Amino acid sequence: MKTIFVVRLFLTLLFTTVALSAQDQGVSSPAPSNGVAASAVASVSPAPVVAASTNPVSSPCPQGMVCPHDEKMVLPSDIHPTLKSYCSVPVDGPYIAMSFDDGPSATLTPRLLDLLKQRGIKVTFFVIGQNVEHAPEIVARAAAEGHEIGNHTWDHPVLTKLSDARVQEEINKTSEAIFSATGKKPVLLRPPYGAMNPRVHRIVDQDGMKVILWSVDPNDWKRPGSAVVERRILAGAKPGAIILSHDIHPGTIEAMPATLDALLAKGYKFVTVSELIAMESQHSKATTTTPASSTAPTTKK
């Protein structure tokens, strides 16, 4: 009897510990896209994959730490002054770039494309290669309608934890899938979770691509509800901003009509990320030679 009690007590403690541990991972996970990628895949196909269980890295553009004053980020500048990533771009007009990660979603991305088309808005999609493979026609439509398609890796790993060869494979496979869907090779890469370091950055640079982070993160992957997503995006928007969101969550898509209309009403003009970078003001170029940060985003919260 006593033995049974002890065993039950042990099992209770064990389950409690496991439950708390699981809760911790769910609640405190700092990764902006963690968990998102898995549903991205689920929404497109039953394909396996995606590093949803990997629990890495913090959001790369925390409040004023990595991209203070909305300047172009240089990382880690003390050692590698030529490695540049973009959280936002100093521009001389009311230009803004919306970006949607982790798709395409078979159901939600077409809805978003309809909303964008109705408003004449161009955005940037950072797509996951294996999702492109399952829904190339959606990516083709997005490109045909003037949106930019960026590379978000094949299966959403933490690139900094992979070998050089694996990093290259993640990038190449995805770029090839995008090329076969759209006829164009992507020139932008958004690293999953914002995880980046000089080694991976150099590989991306050698591939002739730019590393794109963000300056506004509504944390829509936590599914806070469309009103909250809208409020956060409107609160963070400013000229030159790169806004992160995910076209694989219904709440994000539901937030878009009001969000986009409010941004239009404020006078913002929507451009793709590459167009935004091309608009970088000459004045800012001359004055932002001082590095914004000397630390890679992956080491910051």
Ligand SMILES: [Zn+2]
């Ligand atoms: Zn992602």
